[in-house]
Amino acid sequence: MSLYQVDKLLFALFNDLELQESYKQNPAEVLKRYDLQDSEFEALRDLNAGALYRMGAHSFLLWQFARMMDLKPAVYFKQVRGE
């Protein structure tokens, strides 16, 4: 059930410009509002798109998260493809 919380955060970040700014300033402060497992918290904190994708995060929302966080597309796709 907890993966829902990852997608819920990604959905909120995708749609809420103020939350985006808060997250960029202090991700841990936003992350603690969600009921995340340790592995999910760490993957989000570390911007580990590969781990989040393999956990089952929604790929469209994950891509929007990567763009918001300025993760380079080449890095994102390398991670998602497990290369």
Place this chain on the structure above:
Amino acid sequence: MGKISLGLAAPHNPNITSRPDKMSPEVQGKLDSAFGHLKTRLSEASPDCLLILTSDHVTNFFYNNAPMFCLGISDTCTGPAPKELSELRIARATLKVDTTMAKGLLNYGIESGIDFSYSQEMILDHAFMVPLSLLTPRMDLPIVPLHINGMLPPRPTAARCYRLGQQIGDYVRNHYKGNVAVLASGSFSGDIGGPKMGSIDTALDLEFLDLVKDGKGQEMIKKATAETLDRAGVANEILIWITLQGVLGDLRPSFTDYICGKDWSTAATLATWQPNIR
């Protein structure tokens, strides 16, 4: 009674408006020409209402409440979403909704077996606004927005979408007084954010386009298995085209174009159908 005067299908890849510089002049020229063709047909048809079929891109709906089919029934709808304004290069606009049609279709659905969801607050994200900005740049044509879930699995089946289209056609012909154009906004394959993003599945796209050209709705349904839809990627926009095919009753298109935009991750497929010109 009412009539469907025109079918249109067009892509909504945000790069079309946000990053035209990413396209080669050749691709941009082809896209301008194809959109120009659709715009002319729409102007000639002069409909009272444009019914827009597309999938919300996780703007209005999420796993907390995810409808399969949702009609926007408020007096007006506004788009693009605030999050899109900095990139999309489309000015925020408020469009009139044809509430006679939106609410009429909602009630007809309830009586005839489609339990539509409905919204008084549907935001028009890029899936609506990109083709609208190119087809009706003055944003003065009343619309009815209809969300068909493609992005939040499980999605509806192809057979259900086709039947939905048939029921929309029945409603317009038997209960609506006016002339309706229907726009399917979406392409075929496109794995946005997934591992296949960037490689266009031309083989799949062209197989579907051949079925579209022949007006083979039942063949489209057979082909759009869960496996094929998974192969097509996250947005499942094939379902939107199949819904339109249901509306049009397997009519063959009067125009199609397939433009392969390697630099912007999906191909653009455009089409028109003219029911009154056989």
